[in-house]
Amino acid sequence: MTTQTGVESAEAGGARHRAPGRMSTGRLGDRIFAGSATGSGLIVLAIMAAIAVFLVWKAIPALQANEANFITSEEWNPNATPAEFGIAQLAFGTVMSSLLAMLLATPVAIGIALFIAFYSPRRLASGLGYIVDLLAAVPSIVYGLWGAVFLSKHMEGVSGFLNSTLGWIPFLGGDSPGKNSIFTAGVVLAIMILPIISSISREVFLQVPQAHVEASLALGATRWEMIRMSVLPYGQSGMIGASMLGLGRAMGETIAVAMVLTYVPGINIHLLEDGGATFASNIANSFAEASENGRGALIASGLVLFVITLLVNMAARAVVARRKEFV
Amino acid sequence: MAKRIEVSGLHAYYGGVHAIEDISMTVEPRSVTAFIGPSGCGKSTFLRTLNRMHEVIPGARVEGKVMLDAEDLYGSSIDPVAVRRVVGMVFQRPNPFPTMSIYDNVAAGLKLNGVRRKGQLDEIVEQSLQDANLWNEVKDRLGKPGAGLSGGQQQRLCIARAIAVQPQVLLMDEPCSALDPISTLAIEDLIGKLKSQYTIVIVTHNMQQAARVSDRTAFFNIAGTGQPGKLIEIDDTSKIFTNPEQKATEDYITGRFG
Ligand SMILES: Nc1ncnc2c1ncn2[C@@H]1O[C@H](COP(=O)(O)OP(=O)(O)O)[C@@H](O)[C@H]1O
Ligand SMILES: [Mg+2]
Numbered sequence: 001m002t003t004q005t006g007v008e009s010a011e012a013g014g015a016r017h018r019a020p021g022r023m024s025t026g027r028l029g030d031r032i033f034a035g036s037a038t039g040s041g042l043i044v045l046a047i048m049a050a051i052a053v054f055l056v057w058k059a060i061p062a063l064q065a066n067e068a069n070f071i072t073s074e075e076w077n078p079n080a081t082p083a084e085f086g087i088a089q090l091a092f093g094t095v096m097s098s099l100l101a102m103l104l105a106t107p108v109a110i111g112i113a114l115f116i117a118f119y120s121p122r123r124l125a126s127g128l129g130y131i132v133d134l135l136a137a138v139p140s141i142v143y144g145l146w147g148a149v150f151l152s153k154h155m156e157g158v159s160g161f162l163n164s165t166l167g168w169i170p171f172l173g174g175d176s177p178g179k180n181s182i183f184t185a186g187v188v189l190a191i192m193i194l195p196i197i198s199s200i201s202r203e204v205f206l207q208v209p210q211a212h213v214e215a216s217l218a219l220g221a222t223r224w225e226m227i228r229m230s231v232l233p234y235g236q237s238g239m240i241g242a243s244m245l246g247l248g249r250a251m252g253e254t255i256a257v258a259m260v261l262t263y264v265p266g267i268n269i270h271l272l273e274d275g276g277a278t279f280a281s282n283i284a285n286s287f288a289e290a291s292e293n294g295r296g297a298l299i300a301s302g303l304v305l306f307v308i309t310l311l312v313n314m315a316a317r318a319v320v321a322r323r324k325e326f327v
Numbered sequence: 328m329a330k331r332i333e334v335s336g337l338h339a340y341y342g343g344v345h346a347i348e349d350i351s352m353t354v355e356p357r358s359v360t361a362f363i364g365p366s367g368c369g370k371s372t373f374l375r376t377l378n379r380m381h382e383v384i385p386g387a388r389v390e391g392k393v394m395l396d397a398e399d400l401y402g403s404s405i406d407p408v409a410v411r412r413v414v415g416m417v418f419q420r421p422n423p424f425p426t427m428s429i430y431d432n433v434a435a436g437l438k439l440n441g442v443r444r445k446g447q448l449d450e451i452v453e454q455s456l457q458d459a460n461l462w463n464e465v466k467d468r469l470g471k472p473g474a475g476l477s478g479g480q481q482q483r484l485c486i487a488r489a490i491a492v493q494p495q496v497l498l499m500d501e502p503c504s505a506l507d508p509i510s511t512l513a514i515e516d517l518i519g520k521l522k523s524q525y526t527i528v529i530v531t532h533n534m535q536q537a538a539r540v541s542d543r544t545a546f547f548n549i550a551g552t553g554q555p556g557k558l559i560e561i562d563d564t565s566k567i568f569t570n571p572e573q574k575a576t577e578d579y580i581t582g583r584f585g
Contacts, residue, residue, distance in 0.1 A: 122385060211418065211420060211422040212422060212424065212425070213383075214380065214383065214418065214422070215418070215422040215423070215424060215485075216424070216435070217380065217383055217411065218378065218380055218411055218415070218416040218418075218489075219411065219412070219415075219435060219436040219439060219488070219489075219492065220408050220409070220410075220411040220412030220436065220439055220440075220492070221408070221439055222408050225439055229424060229435060230424065233424070233425075233426035233427070234425070234426065236426070
């Protein structure tokens, strides 16, 4: 991709300056530019391939030594002999906490973006936008500390309330709602991904062509009706993209989740109860003490996380592409 | 259905910039009034003050009076949203809702007005497309996106969308400037047909077009860059094009301008 663009623009540049005497110089410049662009493209690909090969190579011995099913087992004992480990619990924890984060964050983030773009006075708008962007730059360890030290304490009441009123929903059921749960992790993640979703959505909203906005206003739409008729349809792909990006971030988030969750073995669908682990939190928590085989197992789980993230992105693209006919 | 517009002492500003100065005129119901003048003289600005679209631009404001029959559009108790429901607008560049089908584009304004019944919607959508001379071309693909039509068809779709809500007045800002000659003729025919029902105001940079479609013509001018635009004269179209009162008008229509 990058390489091709480089070549094309180099050719376009050469064509514009095709003065007779300059011809050979222009050609040489073109060749150097095209060569270096192609070269750097190839280097990037080669580095990526090398990393992939290295990871797979490290993971294979651990997978061979594994006595349990790598996909369906809920255990994680790669350091024992015989080694028994599987990713089921990690996958469950990762998907649940990040989905929860996305569901909680997206509506709020879009609300903030709409407020900044269409409702707040202009001076306030730029200040608010700046603050939201700043929030995106806060290091995740800070969110982790805040989640572990402050939020989890206050989540006990919230979890208890949800459990007693909405306990009939399986995910919110269980006997002992706690504070170091996947739910708490989801809330921390939601706060972490809120700024990125909000800031991308706001960018998208600001790009809505004035012609679309005026089309609905001239028909007698109120501001909210204008947002529904002109802004949201135009921004739909962008909003899906933004929340998927948030989902991806939540899935890969390590330290904040590791600080919030208390590890309890096995899948527990009661998200309000203590316990749970994600791919990333598991790697962070167990890498230091892992044996050779344990590291291989963690690397294998990391590769699975990579594949899941890739699938999420492809799904997002498919959703966006299906709407193309109308955009 | 059509109403008379009476403008008096109207000024419009963009922030600190005085865009048009002290305009007064009367637009008769069931007639076509054309606005002509060099670009930048405030024709679009003035047109947009007639349905309170001017104030949509940040910092823009209006002083003066616009009476629609007995009602002052800038009265303190008037909701601009309600004004835009009775004074429709067609823009210079066709702007159908890109994510909506042809049908939904025409039905958009009706839905804003609370029309929900499928039968009634179907009927009005068909009638509006008929009135906009577009029905035969799109009746087999009403579910397809409006953005897939040609430029001329899109503009007629926008006209259908505007007339579907049965406005009192229809404002058009250079509706043909982005179109080919065939589509332009189609829209001019349409304007001739629509004037039996609506009060129509059309901005055009094309003087033949003004002469062809309008009953009355208003000529706007600016004294120089940075100066506010002014209404020079408004009269019957035949009079403006044969024997205008003002020298500036005559210079402009005979091409001896500037
Ligand atoms: N959105 C805007 N912001 C600031 N000034 C504007 C804007 N739109 C138009 N103007 C100014 O108002 C004056 C009249 O413009 P306009 O009404 O578009 O003229 P016309 O339609 O006759 O070409 C011009 O000087 C133009 O620069
Ligand atoms: Mg204009």
